[in-house]
Amino acid sequence: xxxxxxxxxxxxxxxxxxxxxxxxxxxxxxxxxxxxxxxxxxxxxxxxxxxxxxxxxxxxxxxxxxxxxxxxxxxxxxxxxxxxxxxxxxxxxxxxxxxxxxxxxxxxxxxxxxxxxxxxxxxxxxxxxxxxxxxxxxxxxxxxxxxxxxxxxxxxxxxxxxxxxxxxxxxxxxxxxxxxxxxxxxxxxxxxxxxxxxxxxxxxxxxxxxxxxxxxxxxxxxxxxxxxxxxxxxxxxxxxxxxxxxxxxxxxxxxxxxxxxxxxxxxxxxxxxxxxxxxxxxxxxxxxxxxxxxxxxxxxxxxxxxxxxxxxxxxxxxxxxxxxxxxxxxxxxxxxxxxxxxxxxxxxxxxxxxxxxxxxxxxxxxxxxxxxxxxxxxxxxxxxxxxxxxxxxxxxxxxxxxxxxxxxxxxxxxxxxxxxxxxxxxxxxxxxxxxxxxxxxxxxxxxxxxxxxxxxxxxxxxxxxxxxxxxxxxxxxxxxxxxxxxxxxxxxxxxxxxxxxxxxxxxxxxxxxxxxxxxxxxxxxxxxxxxxxxxxxxxxxxxxxxxxxxxxxxxxxxxxx
Amino acid sequence: xxxxxxxxxxxxxxxxxxxxxxxxxxxxxxxxxxxxxxxxxxxxxxxxxxxxxxxxxxxxxxxxxxxxxxxxxxxxxxxxxxxxxxxxxxxxxxxxxxxxxxxxxxxxxxxx
Numbered sequence: 001x002x003x004x005x006x007x008x009x010x011x012x013x014x015x016x017x018x019x020x021x022x023x024x025x026x027x028x029x030x031x032x033x034x035x036x037x038x039x040x041x042x043x044x045x046x047x048x049x050x051x052x053x054x055x056x057x058x059x060x061x062x063x064x065x066x067x068x069x070x071x072x073x074x075x076x077x078x079x080x081x082x083x084x085x086x087x088x089x090x091x092x093x094x095x096x097x098x099x100x101x102x103x104x105x106x107x108x109x110x111x112x113x114x115x116x117x118x119x120x121x122x123x124x125x126x127x128x129x130x131x132x133x134x135x136x137x138x139x140x141x142x143x144x145x146x147x148x149x150x151x152x153x154x155x156x157x158x159x160x161x162x163x164x165x166x167x168x169x170x171x172x173x174x175x176x177x178x179x180x181x182x183x184x185x186x187x188x189x190x191x192x193x194x195x196x197x198x199x200x201x202x203x204x205x206x207x208x209x210x211x212x213x214x215x216x217x218x219x220x221x222x223x224x225x226x227x228x229x230x231x232x233x234x235x236x237x238x239x240x241x242x243x244x245x246x247x248x249x250x251x252x253x254x255x256x257x258x259x260x261x262x263x264x265x266x267x268x269x270x271x272x273x274x275x276x277x278x279x280x281x282x283x284x285x286x287x288x289x290x291x292x293x294x295x296x297x298x299x300x301x302x303x304x305x306x307x308x309x310x311x312x313x314x315x316x317x318x319x320x321x322x323x324x325x326x327x328x329x330x331x332x333x334x335x336x337x338x339x340x341x342x343x344x345x346x347x348x349x350x351x352x353x354x355x356x357x358x359x360x361x362x363x364x365x366x367x368x369x370x371x372x373x374x375x376x377x378x379x380x381x382x383x384x385x386x387x388x389x390x391x392x393x394x395x396x397x398x399x400x401x402x403x404x405x406x407x408x409x410x411x412x413x414x415x416x417x418x419x420x421x422x423x424x425x426x427x428x429x430x431x432x433x434x435x436x437x438x439x440x441x442x443x444x445x446x447x448x449x450x451x452x453x454x455x456x457x458x459x460x461x462x463x464x465x466x467x468x469x470x471x472x473x474x475x476x477x478x479x480x481x482x483x484x485x486x487x488x489x490x491x492x493x494x495x496x497x498x499x500x501x502x503x504x505x506x507x508x509x510x511x512x513x514x515x516x517x518x519x520x521x522x523x524x525x526x527x528x529x530x531x532x533x534x535x536x537x538x539x540x541x542x543x544x545x546x547x548x549x550x551x552x553x554x555x556x557x558x559x560x561x
Numbered sequence: 562x563x564x565x566x567x568x569x570x571x572x573x574x575x576x577x578x579x580x581x582x583x584x585x586x587x588x589x590x591x592x593x594x595x596x597x598x599x600x601x602x603x604x605x606x607x608x609x610x611x612x613x614x615x616x617x618x619x620x621x622x623x624x625x626x627x628x629x630x631x632x633x634x635x636x637x638x639x640x641x642x643x644x645x646x647x648x649x650x651x652x653x654x655x656x657x658x659x660x661x662x663x664x665x666x667x668x669x670x671x672x673x
Contacts, residue, residue, distance in 0.1 A: 323612035324603075385606045392608060432609050445608070 025058030031125075033236035039172075039184035048181040049107030051099035057357075058349040059178075059228030059472075062099050069394045075093035083372055111217050115350025120342050121228065123150055127338030128231040132238060132337075133551075134331025135444045139541025140239045144523060147234045151250050152241070155230040158254030161205055166190070166259035167267045168218060169200025169210075174475065179353030180217050180306045185209035193271040201262050221323040221349065225293050226258045228346075232297030235444030236305040239324075240312075240538055245531025249304060252521060256297055261513055265292050270445055271506055273530050274548035275476040281479075281499030283474035284506035285465075287362075288350035290406030290457030291510040298451025302440060307519065307526050310441030312538050321435050324443070328392055336394040339372055343401050347408045358409055358469050365408045366401065369420030373400020376424025381513045384428075392428065399427035402450055403457035410489045423453045455507045462503030465491035493498035562657040562673060563631040567622045568594065568650040574620050577641035584637050586650070590623040593628040600648035619650060625660060625673055 042048050054062045064085035067078035084241055089096040093164045127146025130150035147283035168382035170189040174197070176182040186209060190201030203210025230253050237246070264271035265286050286292050299372060315321055347366045348359040377396020382388045391549050400420035404411075407419060440447065470488030472478035482495060490496035491503075525531065532538075538544040544550060569577060574591070582587065595616035602615035624632050633665040635652055643649055 024609045122662035323610040325607045325612065381609075385609065389604065389608060390605070435609055 002265055003459045008031075008434075039187070040173075041185045041209050041212035041215070042181075043211050043213065045136070047425075048213050049104035051103050053094065053107050053181060054099045054103035055177070056108070057462040081337040106355055107179070107181050107214075110355055111213075113354035114180065114217055114221050114349060114352050117345035118224055120345025121221070121224040121349065122342075124224075124339050124342030124346070125227060125231060127335045127342055128228075128234070130208070130331040130335030130338065131394070132231075132235045132444050133194075133334075134328040134335060135235070135326045136239055137541070137552075138327040138552065138555075139543060141327065141543065142549055143542040143546055144234065144238055145551065146547055147238065147241075147246055148231060148241070150247060151230045152227055154247055155227055155250040155254035157224060159177075159226050159259070160219075161255065163226060163254050163256070164219050164222065165203040165210065166256070167262040168199050168215075169202035169267070170263070171200065171218075171267050171270075173197060174268065174273055176268075177214070177218060177352050179351070179355065181214040183212065183214045183218060185212055188213060192270065194379065195270065195277050197263070197267070198267045199260065199269075199272075200267050202367075212413050218352070221352070222262075225289055225346075226254055226262070227290065228289075229253060229258050229293050229297035230299070232294065232446050232450045233301040233304055235446030235449075236301035236442045237308055238443055239542065240308055240529060240532050241304075242533045245529075248525060248531075249300075249522065252518075253297075253300060257300060257514065257517055258293075261296055261510055262292050265506070271509070272474050274502060275474050276510060279461075279498065280502035280505075281496050282470065282476045282502075284458075284502055285410070285461050285473060285489050285499070286406045286458050286472070287409045287461070288347045288405045290402060290454045291507050293454075294402045294405060294450040295454030295458070295507065295510045296514045298447050298449070298454055299511045300518045301442070302451055303445045303515045303518035304522060305440050305447065307522050309531055310439065311443070313439045314537060315439060319439075321439070329390055332391055332394055336397055338396060340367075340401065343370070343405075347405055353410070361413070361469075364410045364413055365411060365416035366404055368405030368413055369400040369408075370397045371400070371425065372417045372420030373397055373403070373424040373427070376400075376421045376493040377428050380425065380428045391445075392431070393426050395431065395449055396424040398449045399423040399453040402453040405458060407461040409466055409469050410461055410491075412466055412468075415460075415464040415466070419457070419464060422460070423456055426452050426456055451511070455511055458507035459503050461489065461491060462500035463491045463493055463498075465489045465496075465499065466494050467496075562660060562670065563626050564655050564657045565622075565624045565631060565634055565638075565652065566655075567624075567628060567638050567642070567652040568596070568598075568619050569622065569638070570644070570648065570650060571618055571620045572622075573642045573644070574622075577622065577638050580637040580641040581634065584593060584633055586624060586626075586634060586637075588625070592621040592623070594619050594621045598648075617648070625657065627670055627673055649656070 051063045052061060064082045066082050067075055069075065103326065125148065129145060133144040136144055149172070170187060171177065172182060172184050172187040173189065174195065186202050188202040189197040190199045192198040197324065203215065230250050233249060263269040265284055271284040273283050274280040280487040284448035296384065313322060343366055344363055347360045351359055374393050374397035377399065378388045381392045400423045403419050404416055427445065427448045430452040431445050434442050434447060453556055467487045467490040471481065471486050473489050477487060478486065484488060490499055492500040533542055533546065567592060576630050589596055597615060597617055600617065602613050604611050622638070624634055631654060635654065638652060659668065660672040661668055
């Protein structure tokens, strides 16, 4: 070992000329590879959060960056500010050091918030599993549980491999999550560039630029959102889809369908930038995913339900629907409350930071819409059919939650009640429409709850947003908007019609994308190999034929040897 | 020996059981059954779609008695199970050829 080292050093000593050349070459390579403006990933999280992330309540940074563009019109002012900051830092070096610490702790606080709210969202999967399982017939309960379980597993792997990179691979270009340190390494569009990005391109398999503390924090939070979209489809395709068909659906959602629209809206893609490029308000705004998550899931579910067709016996020879009552209302209500609880992560967590104190308003708005939606559905059913239906009351609560998800940060509590009420009416109408008119068999009401009410939620941003929050959203109106300093995202009722049309167009585009892409892809898949179980399996119940076990084996008469 | 099968409303089981205990009936078998008679089924609404509950849940009591006690037992069941509305149920009394107590092998009246 020692010998080796000696020999090597001796070799270098004998060839000084070559060594200098090599070092020089390495230097050039390094400089081109990691030029000053090319950020490096920070897997250990040591360099994430310093004085540049120490900001005041208004988001103004303590540290003043050195202006680089000498041709900029405000260069002289910026240079003066920078010089003053430098002088001040020199006078108070301890303060400058403390600012590094404050900036790091701010990011750490936001990490803790984002990760913990992400865990809440993760727990929503348990709620979905209980809700959908309770709403189907007993003979398919084990199948429902397996679908819910496998959805998490396989969609997660697809999102890790490519989905995350497609969605957030270029987030730093236009939508850097400052609360998490900005993830500066996620800065490359695979398709498109600048303000017309269509697909992210950094961070496949969470390697290279995505092997970074901030990026992984974002990944954890975002993957459970994608899972939510993945779960939604279960409610519409259950009791008839076969397992392999279902796994293909989940891989498709996790790898492509969800990340594409997610990139357009949250990854800094073109739809979020239409405020700047086409003068459409603040660009398309969806705070926590009424469309990005729920409408994508809902309209995907709709396309799959159309392809699969209704369950055997759902419609009689006369075309009239028949009821297949829920087998366990205890699961349905428990599942709904778990979802409500998880939504306390879903919406407030979408600030990606506890230092954004709007989180309290968001949490209250979310709850208000939930109870308003639930009360509306309950009374609507009572007036129409003479008895309140607990499954519809639960659907109403979820409808309110889905609809408030996009506007939760931008509206007042009173508006949240109105939005929840509208959603409660829409979900009842949607369920009756699908059951009686369109005859799309949707066992758990997922199309109405997530599809229709998701669309409504995004449109409601364009109606009810009151301008108190979201100043500078998507880079629009940081100084003033509609002539007011600090004016944020604003809807129709508060004077911004362009925002309304932007929301209407964006939400409709979401529905078209999710339904259209799914319909095309899975019509072909279904032609190649049927995604539906054989009729005799469907009559018997899918539990035993598909998985060899039933959810309630004690129901069967069993002999042991 | 007689076999007495009674179809009654589930909610009347407790009253019937008390009446039977009061006259010293020491054994009975209860089965959860479903069916319809003149009461017919009824309809409910689930998520906006009507569905028929054709087979109404009922309880079937099976009691074995000696010939002389059968009338007394039937009267006790009727007293406990009658509400006067349609759907109270029916009692079937039939002759019984043989009874065997498995533990001892006793036959006939001794096994009742």
